[in-house]
Amino acid sequence: MAEGVPVVTQPNADDDGAWTTLLPELIALLDLTPDGEDRFAAGHSTASVTTGHVFGGLVAAQAVMAAGRTVPADRAIHSLHGYFLRPGDAAVPLHVEVDRTRDGRSFSHRRVSAVQDGRVIAEFTCSWAIPRAGIAHQTGAPPAPDPETIRPDHEVLRDLPVGMTRYGTSPDAFDLRTVGLGPGWFESKVPAGEPTLVWKRAAGAVPDDPLLHAALFTFASDMRILHPVLRPHGLAMYGVDVRPATIDHAVWFHRPVRVEDWLLWQCESPWAGDGRGFVRAKVYGTDGTLVAEAAQEGLIGLG
Structure with missing residues (x-):
C-alpha cells in the first residue's frame, strides 16, 4: 500500500459493526497525505476492507478535501458534481488528483479524479466562491418532530425482520433518525x-x-439517500434482494454547514425507470434555514 495510506485490519465478518465507519476513523481518513503536486494518497475504511464495498460518499468527501487544499482561503465551496465510473477496490491504493481548472476573481473551479491502478473510478467537479451580498429567498422547512424524540435508526433497524441486511444496525459516523421508521x-x-x-x-x-x-x-449526503426510490414499491434498501449502486451525485451548499448540528433532510423521488432511480433532497437547520441541497441517481438491481 502506498506510503501515507492508513492500513486497517479486518474485523470479524459476523460483527454488525463491520458495516460501519465511526466518526474518529472517518475524520482520520479525510486527513489526506500529499503525494505529489496536487495529488493525495487516500485511505480505505475498515468497513470497505471488510465488505469489499468502497463507499462513494467517502470518495466524494476525500475529493472535497483534496480540492479544498488547492483553493484560496477566502472562498467557500458551493457545489460538487460527481460521477462514479467504476467500482472501487478496497485492496488497491487510492489516489486523488486535482486539476486547477480556473481561479477567477470570485470563483475557483477544480476537477478531481479518484484513481486506482491508473484507472479513474470516480470524477468530480467542485466550485468555490467568495460570498457576496445579493437577493435572497428560500422554501420553508417541512414540519417534523424534534430529533431528540426519535429513536436512532440503528436501534430501530435491529428490530427489523429476517431478510434484511445488517447494514445500518450499528452506530455510525452520523446519527440518523428517520421520521416514522419502524415495523412495516x-x-x-x-x-x-x-x-x-x-x-x-x-x-x-x-x-x-x-x-x-x-x-x-x-x-x-450519500448515506441512504436512495430510500425514497424504493418506498413507492414497498421495497427496502436493506433488503437482501435489492442491489443499489450510485451513478452520479451532486451537492449544493447554500450556507456553511456545521455537521455537529441536527440537519433535517427532506428527500423525495419524483422518478424511477430503466433500472434507475432519482432522488433530490433539501436540507434544513433546526431554525428552518435551507443550508444545502443534494441529488443522486442510482442503479437499482432487483432479485
Whole structure:
C-alpha cells in the first residue's frame, strides 16, 4: 500500500459493526497525505476492507478535501458534481488528483479524479466562491418532530425482520433518525414524490474546520439517500434482494454547514425507470434555514 495510506485490519465478518465507519476513523481518513503536486494518497475504511464495498460518499468527501487544499482561503465551496465510473477496490491504493481548472476573481473551479491502478473510478467537479451580498429567498422547512424524540435508526433497524441486511444496525459516523421508521415502514407503499424526512448529525465532536465540515456533510449526503426510490414499491434498501449502486451525485451548499448540528433532510423521488432511480433532497437547520441541497441517481438491481 502506498506510503501515507492508513492500513486497517479486518474485523470479524459476523460483527454488525463491520458495516460501519465511526466518526474518529472517518475524520482520520479525510486527513489526506500529499503525494505529489496536487495529488493525495487516500485511505480505505475498515468497513470497505471488510465488505469489499468502497463507499462513494467517502470518495466524494476525500475529493472535497483534496480540492479544498488547492483553493484560496477566502472562498467557500458551493457545489460538487460527481460521477462514479467504476467500482472501487478496497485492496488497491487510492489516489486523488486535482486539476486547477480556473481561479477567477470570485470563483475557483477544480476537477478531481479518484484513481486506482491508473484507472479513474470516480470524477468530480467542485466550485468555490467568495460570498457576496445579493437577493435572497428560500422554501420553508417541512414540519417534523424534534430529533431528540426519535429513536436512532440503528436501534430501530435491529428490530427489523429476517431478510434484511445488517447494514445500518450499528452506530455510525452520523446519527440518523428517520421520521416514522419502524415495523412495516419499508413494506408500506407510499406515493411517488412523498417526502422521507431524516435528521442527521455527526456522532461526536468535529474540529472547527469549515472544509472538514463540508467534506463530512458530503459523506453524509450519500448515506441512504436512495430510500425514497424504493418506498413507492414497498421495497427496502436493506433488503437482501435489492442491489443499489450510485451513478452520479451532486451537492449544493447554500450556507456553511456545521455537521455537529441536527440537519433535517427532506428527500423525495419524483422518478424511477430503466433500472434507475432519482432522488433530490433539501436540507434544513433546526431554525428552518435551507443550508444545502443534494441529488443522486442510482442503479437499482432487483432479485
